[in-house]
Structures are given as C-alpha cells and as structure tokens.
Amino acid sequence: MRKTTKTPVVRWLAAATLALGSCLALAGPTGSAGAAPADPVPTVFFGDSYTANFGIAPYNEGGDRTFCFQAKENSHTVAARRLADKGITLDVQADVSCGGALVQNFWQEQELLLLPGMKVPPQQDALKQDTRLAVGSMGGNTLGFNRILKQCSNELRDHALLPGEPVDADEPAATCGKFFETGDGKKWLDGQFEQVGWDLEELLDRIAYFAPDAKRVLVGYPRLVPEDTTKCLTAVPGQTKLPLADIHKDALPVLDQIQKRLNDTMSKAVADADGGADFVDLYANTGNNTACDGTDRGIGGLLEDSQIEAGEAHLPWYAHPNDKGRDIQAKQIADKTEEILNR
Template sequence: MRTACVVAAALLMSVLPTSAAPANPEKIPTVFLGDASIGGYGIAPVDQGALLCVRAAENLPDVIEDQLADQSILLDITADVSCAGAALHHVWEEQDLGGGMTAAPQKRALTKETRLVVAGLGAGTVGLGQILKQCSARLRGTEGAHLPDRPVDAASPAARCRAYFSTGAGAAWLEARFERTGKDLDKLFSEIGSEAPSAKTVLVGYPRLVPADRTLCRAPLPGGGGGPLGDVPEEAWAFLDEKVQAPLNALMAAKSKRSGAHFVDLYASTGASTACDGTDRAVGGLLEPSQVTLLHQTLPWFLRSNETGRDGNGDAVAQSIAAMYGHGPA
C-alpha cells in the first residue's frame, strides 16, 4: 500500500509545475513609429495592407522581435505604423499619401498599455529628400518621381548644390530645417509621454550613407547601374555626410538624452557598410533598382537600407533594447 502511494505521489508531482520551472516571460506591448528606415522601403514583398506606405512584409520590427525573442525578451507588437515619406510631424498630423489618401497620425497607435515605443524619424523633417533633389539633376526628372520632395531651389543647378547650401538662402534654409527638427523631436517625446506614459522610448538613428573614405563612392555599383550616389557631384559627398547626416545624428542623440529616451547610434556602427561599400553595402544606391515594383515601375532605393542593412540594423537595435532590460552589455 505504501509503495502504491509513493508511486501515485511521484506521478502527481511529475505533472504539477514546480518552483524551479522557469516562468514564461511577459510580452511587452510595443509600438513602432517611423519612416522608411523602420518600414523597410524597397524590400520585397510589400505588406499588402500598407502598399501606399511601401512597408515591407518583413521589416526592421520583425528582425528586432526575432532577435529579442532569442534572449527571452518577448514583444507584443500591437502596431507598426511606419510609412515611407513620414516626417516627425506625422506623429501628430495626418500624412498625405497622394491620390486623396492619407495615413492617420501615428500617435493614434499608442495607448496607456504601451510599454515600449521604438521610433525612427527625422530625415524627412531635416529635408534629406529635398537636399538630394537639389544635388541631383536625374532626381529632378522622371527617375525621381517616386521621391515626392522637390529641390529647394530648382533654379540653382544641381552641380552647384554644395555651394548653394554653404551660403545665402540655401544655408539659411538648412539651418531652419535643423531648428525645426530639434523642436519636432522635443514634441515627439512629449507626444509619446502623453499617449503612453508608462512606455520606455527608443529613438533609432540612421545608418551612415557616405563613408569616411569617399573615394569608394567613385566605384560603380556591383553589376553595373552607375555609381552608388548617382549623379550627385563629388564635391557634395562630404557635405551630405558632414553637414547633413552627422549633425542630424548628433541632434537626435542629444534630444534623446535630454528627454530620457534611449538612442541607438547606427551612424557610428555602419561606417563600413555604406552605399559605397560595394558587395558589402547595406544601403541601396541612390538610383539603384530596389526589389519592389509598383504599378509596373521598379522603385529605386534612394539610399535606403537593403536587406543586409535591415538585418544588421535590426540586430543593433535589438542588442541595445536588450541592454535596457538587463541582457548583455549596456
């Protein structure tokens, strides 16, 4: 009788949870806000529910989610509202998608239950698309039709864009854009704090486009198709890096620190995988055909992260978020 009782007890204990068994980690309600850098513009296939935003079916949030799951940090992605062409003000204002279509203000995806917000915005506000069109005659034509921005001053030749932005009206325009970007970054963090007061906020910077060794940008893209920076004049390459990208990255870092948000500095970690790094490039060339065709037209990359960039950037963001939750180095 005693033997039967012992066996029964052992069987019962084998099916009951014990204190030593690890509990399933709680999922973190997460929202992604952003532009093409989050949405994965140019990467096929496109999410059929977000065609006008050209959001990839497998984009940066998917990579981040998978990488964090490997470290037992589980995300419950309640919304990904990233959209190509979004600027900071589209977090609190509608975004015009053309043809009478609009995207709702991205902040509507946030709730009191949101615990993590990952955002990638700023390049649209500083006017990167307009700067590229100011520096590229080809982008001012039909090849740039899918980049809806206009050049800052169409009367000024593209070949003289660096001089244009260095003095006079062009310099004043660029200074004003950075000033607006700073104010809109402050408002971004304020809006997130109001809509999701219990959430941690992560701002993702942009990968580097032009390497320190700019002679690399003279080499044609592997497989042909012109240079990685299209017809942007060589004298403007340093300007794009030193007067646009680097200051934008520094501004995003400073505003994140001031607001108590976490900043992921992709610019600092992607110097060897820029648009000019040949087969190692993680950024598609300015007019290089992307993987996406819409309305029988192949979209150019327009210096957006390709699949290699998406995966590398996603890994970097995931590592940074993991450190926030006590996993790995800070």
C-alpha cells in the same frame, strides 16, 4: 522658420506622469535586477521609410497603408525575432511606420505621397496606457533630405516618384556643396534643423503623455556616404550607375556632414528628454556599410533597382537599407532594446 506650437498641457502632463511612474516603480516590487521581463512587453513601433524599410519586398498590402511600403520583414520584425531568440518577447501592439512620414505625422494625419487624398491616422494613436516600449525613427523627411538630394543631382530632379523639389532649382546641382554651406542654402538648412529638433522634442513628450510607462527609443539613420568618398566614384558590383548617381564628388562630404548633423540633432533630443530616453546610433555603426561599400553595402544605390516592382520595372532604392542594411539595423535595435529591458 516658424517654431511648432508646443502644447503646454501635453508637456506638463508628460513630465508629471513620468515622475509618477518613477515613484510607483520605486514603491512597487522590482523583481531581480538585470533580469529580462518574464511577460511579453507591449510595444509600439513608429517611423518613416527607413523603419518601414521601403524597397524590400514583399510589403504589407491592403487597406489604407499599402502605399506606406512597409516591408513584411522590416527591421522591427527582424529585431523582435532576434529578441525572442534570447527569451525576450515583444507583444507588438502596432507597427505604424510609413514611408514619407514627417515627425509631425506622429500627431497629425499623413497624406500618402503616391495616393493624394488618402490619409493614415496619426502614429501616436497606436499608443496605449499599457504600452511599455515605443521604438522608431523620424526626422529625415522633416529635414527635407529628399530635397537636399534633388538639389545635388540632375538625375534625381527628373524622378517624380522621389517626393519634393530641389531647394532652389535655379542653382546648378554641381554647386550644391557650396549652396548648403553659404547664403540662402545654409539659412534654409539651419531652419530645417531647428524644426527637426523642436518636433522631436514634441514627439518624445507625446509618447510620455499617451504611454507614461513606455521606454522611449529613437533610432538614428544609417550612414550613406563613407569617410573615403572616392569609393562613391565607382559603380558597385553588378551595377552600371554610380551608387550616389551624378552627385558631384565635392558635394559628398557636405552630404555626410548634413547627415552627421541630423544624427547629432536626434541624439540631443533624446539626451534632453524629460524622464530619459534612449538613442540607437546607426550612423556611428554603419561606416563600413554605406551605399558605396560594394558587396558590403547596406544601402541600395540612389538609382539601383529595389525589390519593389512597378509594372515591368522596379522602383529605385533611393538610398534606403537593403536586406543587409535592414539586418544591421535590426541587430542594433535588438541590442539596445535588450539592454534597456534588462536594466
């Protein structure tokens, strides 16, 4: 696995501008300690399908972002409304979250998965010198979580709309747990995690460079597999398919371990960020709202119909937050944002 080339100038300038911003903050008027900002806070939201909230309708159509599948009522919109109810107004400069985004699409164009040849600009282009808050989630697509799911499921291997190929199509789906814990599968996974860590470091540096006064907030991913994996062996109310399709029961703990490792990688990137950043730990706070938690589930099943129509059918959720999950996500984001802005 090749490490992403770090831009020394961007990194040095990011550290310098953060240091300068801290000095100016100490030198200038600070207002009342712990008071919410009186003026609207210029804010940029970024991210992938979990922040765009793929699967929830209606979604924003028109222009080059139609196939980002960004819900009109995504977690960012709901979080901003929750904050407004508490007297904290966000001046949303842009929400550039887009389904399928890799971490590298923060600084590189993104080619839309369902519309080859159509691209959207790098998400960092939305940042301004006066941006004071940057919030979003990235990492799952860089890790290749769709490929991991396809490695573990014969049913998903037949779904062309779910991007990516299994890591090794010659390996049976039923043995994917062992595959990712040994040999070439483990080597591939370790390389992917290294890439995620490097890319998230770059992302946080770039926010500091392009928006030196912005509070940086990285949002983790909600938990998909419960601690009690036997819950996943029964269809949820109103469904006939299992919530995690045909993924073998022995692979479920491995999938959860992979997701926990992703959460830890994201948390570490935040902890190591020059100048400080914050992390919203959704994984730790959604253990009772996984895809397998019946009527309490905050995640739509892999092959459960989402709200997005495709002709006379619906696209599957592919394990994305449903309305309940979106609202849980929004509350966590709003609570963390309120804490940050009241410091």
